[in-house]
Amino acid sequence: MAQFQEVEKQSIMHPKPPGLTLHYGTAGLRTNAKHLDHAMFRMGLLATLRSKNTKATIGVMVTASHNPEEDNGLKLIDPMGEMMAPAWEHYATQLANADDLLTVLKDIIEKEAINMSQEANVFVGKDTRSSSARLSQAVLDGVSALDGHSKDYGLVTTPQLHYMVRCQNTKGKYGEATLDGYYSKLCQAFIQLTKNASNRTDDQKLLSVDGANGIGALKVREMESHLKKELQISLFNDGSQGKLNYQCGADFVKVQQKPPTGFKMNPGERYCSFDGDADRIVYYYTDSEGQFHLLDGDKIATLMSTFLKELLEQAGLNLKVAVVQTAYANGSSTHYLENTMKVIVRCAKTGVKHLHHAAQEFDVAVYFESNGHGTVLFSEAAEEKICQLAEDPNINDEKKRAALLLQNTINVINQTVGDAISDMLFIEAILAIKGMSVQQWDAVYADLPNRQLKVKVADRRAIDTTDAERRAVSPPGMQDTVDSLVNKYKQARSFVRPSGTEDIVRVYAEADTQESADALAHEVSLAVY
Numbered sequence: 001m002a003q004f005q006e007v008e009k010q011s012i013m014h015p016k017p018p019g020l021t022l023h024y025g026t027a028g029l030r031t032n033a034k035h036l037d038h039a040m041f042r043m044g045l046l047a048t049l050r051s052k053n054t055k056a057t058i059g060v061m062v063t064a065s066h067n068p069e070e071d072n073g074l075k076l077i078d079p080m081g082e083m084m085a086p087a088w089e090h091y092a093t094q095l096a097n098a099d100d101l102l103t104v105l106k107d108i109i110e111k112e113a114i115n116m117s118q119e120a121n122v123f124v125g126k127d128t129r130s131s132s133a134r135l136s137q138a139v140l141d142g143v144s145a146l147d148g149h150s151k152d153y154g155l156v157t158t159p160q161l162h163y164m165v166r167c168q169n170t171k172g173k174y175g176e177a178t179l180d181g182y183y184s185k186l187c188q189a190f191i192q193l194t195k196n197a198s199n200r201t202d203d204q205k206l207l208s209v210d211g212a213n214g215i216g217a218l219k220v221r222e223m224e225s226h227l228k229k230e231l232q233i234s235l236f237n238d239g240s241q242g243k244l245n246y247q248c249g250a251d252f253v254k255v256q257q258k259p260p261t262g263f264k265m266n267p268g269e270r271y272c273s274f275d276g277d278a279d280r281i282v283y284y285y286t287d288s289e290g291q292f293h294l295l296d297g298d299k300i301a302t303l304m305s306t307f308l309k310e311l312l313e314q315a316g317l318n319l320k321v322a323v324v325q326t327a328y329a330n331g332s333s334t335h336y337l338e339n340t341m342k343v344i345v346r347c348a349k350t351g352v353k354h355l356h357h358a359a360q361e362f363d364v365a366v367y368f369e370s371n372g373h374g375t376v377l378f379s380e381a382a383e384e385k386i387c388q389l390a391e392d393p394n395i396n397d398e399k400k401r402a403a404l405l406l407q408n409t410i411n412v413i414n415q416t417v418g419d420a421i422s423d424m425l426f427i428e429a430i431l432a433i434k435g436m437s438v439q440q441w442d443a444v445y446a447d448l449p450n451r452q453l454k455v456k457v458a459d460r461r462a463i464d465t466t467d468a469e470r471r472a473v474s475p476p477g478m479q480d481t482v483d484s485l486v487n488k489y490k491q492a493r494s495f496v497r498p499s500g501t502e503d504i505v506r507v508y509a510e511a512d513t514q515e516s517a518d519a520l521a522h523e524v525s526l527a528v529y
């Protein structure tokens with residue numbers, strides 16, 4: 001077939017380095033940008049096949065998120081804007097590593113019974129890395145080699161590209177598949193929400209944003225005029241001087257538990273950090289003693305779910321709110337959500353695709369990883385009930401207000417994936433409506449002291465886990481040892497799991513004091529060998 005001849009011809013321009021093995025994991029493909037050209041071309045081919053297979057537009061985002069500037073990577077986006085289906089992740093790994101490209105390609109076509117005369121459409125986006133332009137061109141080459149149509153969105157955040165894919169495949173029902181459409185939808189909803197905030201002072205409208213010297217900074221600038229001064233953003237680490245993700249960004253702040261470099265913090269003021277592709281966000285402030293306070297994904301999930309639960313009650317809607325977390329969620333947050341807020345809490349395996357999947361079972365579900373990656377999902381039935389109520393002329397003012405707030409909440413959220421910009425607007429709206437300061441938000445519950453450690457082992461795959469990674473089933477006896485160590489401490493919890501993105505094992509421990517959490521993490525890490 002002519003298509004395969006073209007693939008063969010083009011693939012010579014994108015040779016695979018000998019001996020290199022890549023793995024399409026939780027974070028897609030990710031490694032040093034020098035080794036990725038062939039993989040990008042091949043993922044262009046795969047996205048085209050996936051598009052033919054689903055008869056829908058597929059997305060390809062070129063980014064390595066919070067990794068250093070020297071790295072790059074890619075994530076594939078399925079028709080509803082969600083991460084690509086797990087069965088195809090396996091094809092991605094096979095294709096990236098194939099020595100005989102055409103054989104693997106034909107194999108996938110046969111297995112999935114793909115009609116090669118079906119039209120294919122692929123949306124491509126990239127982050128600000130210096131390697132991204134060249135690598136996204138390799139993706140576009142892959143798409144055209146198989147006769148697919150592509151649309152190059154250029155520089156966009158990861159969640160913006162997810163949004164475009166969903167808009168395109170739902171024929172505008174979700175919004176317009178343009179950047180302008182994205183900003184208009186989110187910002188109009190934000191402005192409507194903040195109209196419900198009484199006595200909002202100019203000071204409360206101020207927010208400092210650390211753009212991680214990446215794409216998020218560029219896009220915040222682009223969005224500013226749509227906000228009509230209802231949110232006044234002071235942007236730092238905007239890429240004009242510093243290096244991408246270097247001593248800044250959400251991952252740095254969360255892992256180091258300290259402010260990013262690039263600015264001076266004023267006590268009591270609100271700050272947030274995006275990561276390198278703007279799909280994660282964390283908030284923080286310093287108190288009058290100069291002590292740093294982090295509000296991570298767990299605090300964000302608590303704020304959002306509380307707000308939604310209260311509104312649903314006011315609206316008289318019988319819809320269940322759930323929160324989906326991972327094993328890394330601070331025990332205090334889980335305790336507060338279950339016992340004080342009385343919301344359903346579920347624990348999913350690490351990696352947003354698992355959280356997203358678990359969240360789809362509920363009417364309204366807030367999902368967040370502690371590191372700040374998360375969003376809110378509304379079931380179709382829940383959206384319908386909310387919209388019907390908002391339009392019902394026979395309801396009282398309180399119900400009407402709650403229904404309209406819920407409707408605007410749906411519009412401010414990017415339901416396809418965690419989105420720093422959308423999450424930020426929703427958080428800012430909640431704080432404004434509740435008249436809540438960042439300190440008051442922080443005081444809702446106190447985090448249990450905790451420690452995370454990385455342990456290098458000979459074979460991390462020897463550790464197998466169950467119960468959403470909270471218990472190890474192999475190697476034999478390891479869990480019993482962890483249990484006996486945990487029993488020595490108060491309010492303690494600990495677990496061990498192999499990382500899906502690094503060649504290490506992660507140990508997590510929490511306890512009533514920092515000393516105990518540190519000691520427990522240390523003792524458990526010794527038991528991992």
Ligand code: NG1
Nearest residue numbers: 026027350351369371499500501502
């Ligand atoms: P691994 O390396 O599997 O722990 C890390 C993060 C995840 C997620 C993925 C993908 C932690 C403990 N783990 O996974 O939350 O963000 O990377 O980027 O933060």
Ligand code: ZN
Nearest residue numbers: 065275277279
């Ligand atoms: Zn990211």
